[in-house]
Amino acid sequence: MNLNLRNAILSNVSGNDQDQLEATILDAIDSGEEKMLPGLGVLFELIWKNADESEKQDMLETLQEGVQNAK
Known part of the structure; x- marks a missing residue:
């Protein structure tokens, strides 16, 4: 199976x-699930x-x- 994740x-x-x-962005961030990272x-x-x-x-500055600050 050839899945194009981006598409x-x-x-x-x-x-x-x-x-x-x-809502999609906040859900991805709030869930903290690594599987959401490609979508972001x-x-x-x-x-x-x-x-x-x-x-x-x-x-870039942000x-x-x-x-x-994450350190």
């Missing part, structure tokens, strides 16, 4: 509105690809702060 994840959220997308990665990939350079810089 499956995108198919599952296609047509979702902002509230549904937020695919969503982050979409955000990154659609961000301009300023938004990417903001995300990520750096989060990583430093």
